[in-house]
Amino acid sequence: MVNSGKKRKKVPVSNPPRRQRMVCLMSEEEVRIVDRYLEKYQITNKARWLRETVLSFIHQNMEDDYPTLFKEHDMRR
Template sequence: MKTNLRKRAEKAPVQRQKRIVCLLSDDEAKIIDRYLEKYKITNRGRWYREVILGFIRKNEENDCPTLFTEHDMRR
């Protein structure tokens, strides 16, 4: 029996060239460090991106215009 093996095109890795700097107080840094240690998160940069972009996406979904008002939809 013949099996079809297709070669997948390799994706070029995303190169991030924009930098964002954020200053934290000692207490805020301790809170984040404890959280990352508790959940065994080793890739801090990816975690920051996921949290920030997830928050933005969630707000965008809530802010998108709708055809009807919330009152009309709850009837």
């Protein structure tokens, strides 16, 4: 069985792309929920998934909070 999907570019181990560490403590129940989700959707890279999920949430909130010329109520008229 050959994987014909996209090939990911491997980053050399000697030059890690990220140098800042962020630590998050979770309860056992929260860890079970995350692990169940990752298993259900066959996500193998937990760190990348967590990073992308958090950053996409932040990006969406920043986009929603971006100042506009008119208030939302005025634009819906």
